[in-house]
Amino acid sequence: MPELPEVETVRRGLAPRVEGHRIDTVVVYDPRLVMRSPLPPAEVLPGDRLERLRRRGKWLLGELESGLTLVLHLRMSGRLLAGDVGRPPERPPRATITLDDATAVHFVDQRRFGELMTLDADGTAALEARIGPDADTIGTAALRTALQRRARTVKSALTDQALVGGIGNMYADEALWGARLSPFRPCSSLSDAELRSLARSVRKVMRRALAAGGTSTRDGMYVDADGNPGWFAVELAVYQREGLACPRCGTTIERVVRGATATRLCPSCQT
DNA sequence: CAATTGACCTGCAGGC
DNA sequence: TGCCTGCAGGTCAATT
Known part of the structure; x- marks a missing residue:
């Protein structure tokens, strides 16, 4: 199950492919994935630029140009698979994010415990305040x-x-x-x-x-x-x-x- | 304050 | 072959 080493490995694989790129589309196939998000990711994320992908504990935090943060948790079975737009992943994703260079990031999650949120600065600070030292x-x-x-x-x-x-x-x-x-x-x-x-x-x-x-x-x-x-x-x-x-x-x-x-x-x- | 339990979720292994 | 049960466990909420 993804714990710190797994989440960090995912981060290291993803960061060079997403940092500095603008988000084109966010398609949420499973609304449960974003149920706890205060801001609807599919509406607020497109057009924003991903500046940095970092990790705190088991959380992945995508810092956006706007000051918002794209927050991801893989929980039990979540995967973030990077690929090219137009080439579908082997399993149906719960959501897909596409970037301005035709990169697609698929959130595949068999047990459907994972989540995706968009938080403002206060929300992100509150989340991080609840995480102990790495x-x-x-x-x-x-x-x-x-x-x-x-x-x-x-x-x-x-x-x-x-x-x-x-x-x-x-x-x-x-x-x-x-x-x-x-x-x-x-x-x-x-x-x-x-x-x-x-x-x-x-x-x-x-x-x-x-x-x-x-x-x-x-x-x-x-x-x-x-x-x-x-x-x-x-x-x-x-x-x-x-x-x-x-x-x-x-x-x-x-x-x-x-x-x-x-x-x-x-x-x-x-x- | 801490321990416990249930809920959430699905594929798979093992027993019958 | 097919049905049933248990197991995998991160986090949150409710209860003891």
Whole structure:
């Protein structure tokens, strides 16, 4: 599922093809995609120029000449596929944006959880205010600030976008394995050394996954802007590896369901 | 304040 | 072959 490394990989593939270009048309085939948008994208975006495509957490933010922002979230299965106008994508898109150089960007989204919005400056600021520091660069001090004095579990805090930006279920499990920490430890129980280890592990997992172009799991859901999968799945230690051996100590990886999501961990070396 | 649950959504795997 | 159930999980809202 798209988490920080996947969203950043999509951004890097898309940015050189869209930055500096004017939007010709925005065709929304599935109105649910833009349901939460305060301004109707199909009406306000054409004619505007995309100056910069940046990322905060799992959000993609297209800064427009007008001061508005084109805001995208891929959620579970969203893809942004760049192509040429007139060549349809292999699956029907929920929306298609065309640019002044005949580039088409298709929002394909099998599970239909993704969204597209147009926000003004205040709306964008409010959105960004609800996103914690990006996981790929977070330091020990920032992580301590995010987690300190909280009774909740460290995994729940790591995946809370308001506390840390960009970590989802998969990379939370991987980062906690790397730091040898149980996902169910209360934040308040973490020592300074454990916080330092966790911050280091979070950054390392994010950067290694980014270097591999993200993770395409067996469901084949994630691909980059050119339709190519990422290769980090071969480096996964615990995610979707229940029943297999822990790469560090050989103990069988467990899958534990808490709430709506599954957590994978090594019961011996994560304490 | 935090944990929990349901809603949203669809393709696929596994059981029978 | 076909039906049913569970599973994948990011985010938000409502509830405990």
